[in-house]
Amino acid sequence: MEPNSAATTHENGNRNHGKQHPKFALPVDTEHKATKFPLYNFSAPHMRAFHLSWLSFFACFVSTFAAPPLLPIIRDNLNLTADEIGYAGIASVTGAVVARIAMGAACDTVGPRLASASLVLITAPAVFFTPTVSSPVSFVLVRFLTGCSLATFVSTQYWMSSMFSSLVVGTANGVAAGWGNLGGGATQLVMPFAVTLIRRSTGAAKFTAWRIAFYVPGLFQMLTAFAVLIFGQDLPDGNFRRVENSGDEIPQILFHGVRNYRGWILALTYGYCFGVELTVDNVIAEYFYDRFNLDLQTAGMIAASFGLANLISRPGGGRLSDEVAKRFGMRGRLWTLWLVQTLGGVLCVILGRVNSLGGSIVVMILFSFFCQAACGLTFGVVPFVSKRSLGLISGMTGGGERGSGDNSTGILQRVKIFQGDWNHIHGNNDHLLHSPSMFDQLPAVGWYVFVRILVCHRRGLLYG
Numbered sequence: 263m264e265p266n267s268a269a270t271t272h273e274n275g276n277r278n279h280g281k282q283h284p285k286f287a288l289p290v291d292t293e294h295k296a297t298k299f300p301l302y303n304f305s306a307p308h309m310r311a312f313h314l315s316w317l318s319f320f321a322c323f324v325s326t327f328a329a330p331p332l333l334p335i336i337r338d339n340l341n342l343t344a345d346e347i348g349y350a351g352i353a354s355v356t357g358a359v360v361a362r363i364a365m366g367a368a369c370d371t372v373g374p375r376l377a378s379a380s381l382v383l384i385t386a387p388a389v390f391f392t393p394t395v396s397s398p399v400s401f402v403l404v405r406f407l408t409g410c411s412l413a414t415f416v417s418t419q420y421w422m423s424s425m426f427s428s429l430v431v432g433t434a435n436g437v438a439a440g441w442g443n444l445g446g447g448a449t450q451l452v453m454p455f456a457v458t459l460i461r462r463s464t465g466a467a468k469f470t471a472w473r474i475a476f477y478v479p480g481l482f483q484m485l486t487a488f489a490v491l492i493f494g495q496d497l498p499d500g501n502f503r504r505v506e507n508s509g510d511e512i513p514q515i516l517f518h519g520v521r522n523y524r525g526w527i528l529a530l531t532y533g534y535c536f537g538v539e540l541t542v543d544n545v546i547a548e549y550f551y552d553r554f555n556l557d558l559q560t561a562g563m564i565a566a567s568f569g570l571a572n573l574i575s576r577p578g579g580g581r582l583s584d585e586v587a588k589r590f591g592m593r594g595r596l597w598t599l600w601l602v603q604t605l606g607g608v609l610c611v612i613l614g615r616v617n618s619l620g621g622s623i624v625v626m627i628l629f630s631f632f633c634q635a636a637c638g639l640t641f642g643v644v645p646f647v648s649k650r651s652l653g654l655i656s657g658m659t660g661g662g663e664r665g666s667g668d669n670s671t672g673i674l675q676r677v678k679i680f681q682g683d684w685n686h687i688h689g690n691n692d693h694l695l696h697s698p699s700m701f702d703q704l705p706a707v708g709w710y711v712f713v714r715i716l717v718c719h720r721r722g723l724l725y726g
Contacts, residue, residue, distance in 0.1 A: 286498070294498035295427040299434050307495040308425045312434060314494050315418040316441040318378060318486040322411035323445025324452065325389045325479040326354055327569075329405060331450045331547045331562045332457065332472045336401070339469040346398040351544035353406035355537070358660075361413035366657020369420040373502025374653075375494040378417035382487035385411040389480035393473035411483070416657045418442060423645040423652055424497055429584065432595070432642030436580015440572040440638060446543045447569020449479070454562040524647045525655040528640060532659050535603055535636035538610065542568060546626070554619045564623055571630040578631075579638025592646065599639040606632030 287305035288296040296308040303309045329336060329350070337347060361381070368377035388407035395401045418438050426434040456475040460466055466474065496502035547565035550556055556564070579602065586594035609629035616622045640659065648655045 290498065291427045293427070295425060296498075297427045297429050299426060299430040299437075301437065307498055311421050311425050311494060312438055314486075314490050315374070315378070315421045316438040318382060318490050319414045319418045319439070319442030320445040320448075321479070321483040321486040322382060322385075322414050323442060323569075324449040325385075325483050326405075326409050326412055327446045327449045327543050328389075328453050328476060328479045329354075329392070329401075330544050331453045331558070331565065332475070333548050334551055334558055335457070335468050335472050339472070340395065340398060340401055342398055342401065346402070347548075349398075350402045350405045351541075353402045354409035354544065355412075355540045357406040357409035358412040358415075361410040362416050362660040363654070363657040365413040365416040366420070366654040366660075369417055369653030369656070373496035374417040374421040374424065375490055375496045375501065378414050378421075379487045379490040379494075381413055381417075382411060382483055382490070386480055386484045386487070389476060389483060392476045392480075413657075413660070415439060415442065416653065416660045419641055419644065419656045419660070420653045421496075423656070428587075428645070431645050432580040432583035432587070432638070433577065434580070435641040435645070436583070436638030437577035439641060440574075440576030440580075440634065443539070443572040443576060443634070443637075444570055446539075447566040447572065450547055450562045450566035450569060452478070454559045458559065520654070520658075522648050522655065525658045528644060528647065528655070528659040531599075531603070532637070532640050535606065535633055535640065536660075538606075539630075539633050539637065542630075550619075550622075554622075564626075567623070568626055568630045571627060572634050575631040575634035576638040579635030580642050581638075582635070583639045583642025587642070592643070595639065595642050599636060599643070602632055602639055603636035606636055609633075 286294065286296070286308070287303070288298055288300070288308055291297055300309065304313060333342075333347060336342065342350075365377055365381060368380075385408060388404050388410075392404045392408070395404055419435050422434040422438050423431055453475055456478055457468065457471045460471040460474050461468060464471075464474075546568055547561045550564050551558065551561035582598060582602075583595045586598050590597075606629060609625060609632055613622065613625045613629050616625050641656075644656055644659055645652065
């Protein structure tokens with residue numbers, strides 16, 4: 263298989279310009295984008311932007327998914343039905359859809375630094391209002407508003423694509439998003455621990471302790487926003503100015519991005535990897551708590567392993583995308599994505615059919631690796647779709663987490679099944695985690711079509 267000429271030419275071009283510049287600590291290309299990615303380096307502006315972006319995104323993930331590990335307590339306190347828990351889960355990811363598309367446009371106009379920090383500060387009050395909820399409606403509302411903060415994912419990807427060259431942009435995108443997504447696993451550990459600590463130190467009742475615990479993610483989220491504003495920088499050469507610098511007006515950028523069919527295809531396939539991941543984040547702790555009669559902290563620790571796999575899985579997907587591109591170009595990125603996402607779908611089906619606790623944990627971890635790696639591989643492609651509308655394309659792709667509505671169906675089916683007697687659903691366990699995975703097979707077909715399209719339009723892929 264020969265590399266795609268357009269993608270390979272672009273990437274090889276950047277490879278030849280990785281020179282040390284006196285202004286920067288890292289070697290850069292002609293656009294002053296870093297050509298290396300030293301993970302534990304904190305030099306400005308490239309690596310500082312990386313660390314600020316993933317930490318802010320991490321804080322938003324912690325806030326958005328602070329409720330699921332405490333649902334066994336919250337549902338009793340607010341008398342939530344299974345349907346209402348499902349609606350809250352849907353709300354937490356639905357809010358991010360519109361917000362991500364808007365965030366993409368905002369990044370194209372005011373830059374990732376200001377766009378990210380503004381959204382984090384706007385949504386932080388919803389986290390602080392969570393302790394005051396007293397009804398199912400108010401609980402659903404705060405989860406919807408808090409979930410909007412996940413749109414910082416778009417600014418994170420935009421920021422990395424602005425700071426790192428095509429040689430390492432897949433890796434940078436994968437690590438930033440993967441470490442940010444760790445918040446979904448970390449909160450499974452932090453929130454139950456916070457509730458236990460508050461109860462032991464203050465003697466508060468559990469219905470009071472869970473409310474106090476929400477001030478922890480709220481404060482953390484606000485602090486990261488101020489850090490981004492104070493220490494961040496939009497571009498290698500300074501902060502974002504005006505879109506007129508690129509020669510395009512805002513309507514032109516929007517029109518150019520929306521009419522790019524490749525962005526919509528990416529949105530669809532991303533909905534069937536990251537959308538499934540968010541769905542599992544919302545229900546996995548409650549699943550293990552009810553299915554295997556575990557205590558809250560044990561269920562939280564098991565559930566945390568799903569999200570914590572992002573430490574290496576999503577970055578691994580991004581790194582893999584960069585590595586295969588060195589030999590096979592864009593075609594390599596696409597076929598690798600297809601293979602990894604298909605294997606993730608198979609493991610998701612298997613997970614729904616395993617009945618033992620140990621087996622469920624093993625398959626869940628394997629599934630998490632492939633599901634999250636597919637996310638990293640997806641954003642190894644995004645930076646090449648449209649240079650003029652990078653933010654909007656990133657937002658469209660990120661907003662695709664809801665795909666074709668599979669999350670809604672998956673969440674509702676999961677929470678409803680909790681009402682049944684586990685001894686009578688031996689043959690129906692696949693509905694628990696298999697309902698979205700049946701749709702997870704579709705990108706295999708979609709990506710086959712996508713590859714055929716891109717082979718015919720290789721040049722158009724890079725610059726739209």
